[in-house]
Amino acid sequence: MLRLWSVLCLSLLLLACSKPLPEQTNQLADIYQRGQLRVGILHGPTSYYIGVDGPTGFEYELAKGLADRLGVELQLFPSFDLDDLQTKLKNGQVDFIAGGLTLTPERTQKFRAAPAYRWINELLVFRQGNNWPQQLTDLTEPVIVSAHSSHAETLKRLSAEIPGLSYQEDPELDADELLQKVVDGSINYTLTDSNQLAVNRRLFPQLTIGFTVSENLPVGWLLPKTRDDSLFSVLIEYFGHVYQNGDLVTLEDRYFGHVEQFDYVDTIRFIRAIDDTLPKFKSWFMEYAGELDWRLLAALSYQESHWNPKARSPTGVRGLMMLTMPTAQQMGVQSRIDSEQSIDGGSRYLQMLLTRIPERIPMPDRLWFALASYNIGWGHLEDARRLTQRDGADPDKWLEVKQRLPLLRKKSVYQHTRFGFARGDEAALYVENIRRYYDTLVGVDERQQLEQKLEQQRQRLVEQTEQVADAPPLSQ
Incomplete structure (x- = not known):
């Protein structure tokens, strides 16, 4: 800055x-x-x-x-x-x-x-599990980049300095599509910007950084x-x-x-759970989401329980949405380990928390505050907002408040707050995890919807072809 x-x-x-x-x-x-x-x-x-x-x-x-x-x-x-x-x-x-x-x-x-x-870095990217290149001279195949891109300009300059450096410009594919080609093995290497990689890794965790090609490039x-x-x-x-x-x-x-913090194992595990576990509960997430995006509700549930209906914490919260007994009673949930009741109660509870956030706070900060409150409690969130205001920062911005949440662990601080000690650092991480899971789930869901549409189009084409083949020949 x-x-x-x-x-x-x-x-x-x-x-x-x-x-x-x-x-x-x-x-x-x-x-x-x-x-x-x-x-x-x-x-x-x-x-x-x-x-x-x-x-x-x-x-x-x-x-x-x-x-x-x-x-x-x-x-x-x-x-x-x-x-x-x-x-x-x-x-x-x-x-x-x-x-x-x-x-x-x-x-x-x-x-x-x-x-x-x-400012961004340009990174050489390859697929996890392949030979790890440490420098440009280690590359065994051409680097594929989008035609007329900044990456093509970089490689053009470098090829004049490094004999044998091979690259190709693809006139059809953009940088995101090239990253997908690396994942499916169609190409071995591409260049990408650091922020672009961070976003795409949520959907394609197999993308791995070989080395940094250029640093601190202005945007x-x-x-x-x-x-x-x-x-x-x-x-x-x-x-x-x-x-x-x-x-x-x-x-x-x-x-x-x-998306700055990346956990390969956790991302792989989550994507597998989307395929293997989520279908059991998806219809209920969609039914009880209300004004929320069902995928956000599902991301919250995964952060809470990893979609385990019988999950239980040492503090006694239970079920897919990990409801406390008082919250379950407040929401009319009779059995916290009943998946449908848990999702319904958790969704209504989150939407109730949203109504408690001051209306002057816009989305998405309003939502991040509600999620933090779901984890740490409304009173502790308000303590963190008061600390933010005391420091002269904006208590209506999640960016500012999440920096003060960890202070609720310190005795020198929490002894002067209204609601006392809280694991504020865990609440900040909790929200960031849900945001990452949500991004991944949106990407996977949109890809699945596209694949379904393509399959439907293919089926219609097959049916039309069969109808033409079965039709009687035209009379001469």
Whole structure:
């Protein structure tokens, strides 16, 4: 973050020293005149996608925040193809391109780079169980990367330094699809960004890091090469604002904070449980989810009991949703080891906790607070929020509160709280685990739905083919 602040200060200094604009065009004035901020954005799990509640993604929220700050409508031009977006930028169809783009020398020669807001590493990835390469000279097969990508640019530069380095550019597959090809064994190696790998590993834990190819590469938006500084000036101010008020850190934590820690064995075990155990209870998760996403409810249950209906803790909580006796009585659950009753009671209890969270707290922080309360109790959560406020931080942000939860273990702290000692560190980890399980379950569920649709289409095609074959021949 200090690096971002330095970049913003330098950008302001250079902008102040630039010559006056001779032409009359003004990009910012055009944006206000049309009432729209036109953004070319890349589809992908680390950038922009359509979620349960509509458009979402790290880059989407950043762009939406800018549009809201300007008081204009956000008009998106989504694409899976960066070349397509670059053409739109050159032709003036979009104001800038967003998509977690590495600011490579080749890109910054063609376009103007907005201030960098993140830094990533480029990683050589292979499949778990194959020979582990330690450096580029250990590779036995070509590295496959997306055509015209930052990874292709990196390998092009390195191939001039390392004789024999072989790589191929695939014009059809994007970075996420290439990672899947590594998993299924179709290709041996690819390059990926560190944040992209962290997200994909939740679904494909077999992905393994061979070594780091490039470190601390800046990520930012691309603007057209023009001497008009109006929009560029706004971007400097905007990123300075979201850095200072903590919105940028909060956004990073929302999308990437919970995937930074990776447990290969736990992820493999969870994916197996999705196939082997979840089907026994899935219909009840769906039936009793209410306003919740059933997959979130299932993720909560796995964190609690690993989907074991007879699970029991040393403290006496029992069942799939690990309800205490008072909570079960409050929710009208007669048998905590009855799977259907447990899921119903646990879902209603979580939704009740959601209603206790102040309405001013937006989703998803509101949900993270409710989950923490499910684990540690409402009173202890409120103690952590009061500690957060005492420190001058925002008690309505999960990112801030989860940093104070571990303090509830310290006698010097908890003796001055209303509800006393609590295992706050476990509550923070509890929420992050559920978020990781939820991400994995969403990915597996969406993949299964796609496979079912493809199978249905295949069956219809077979039936149509059989009908044509059985039809009587046309009369001459």
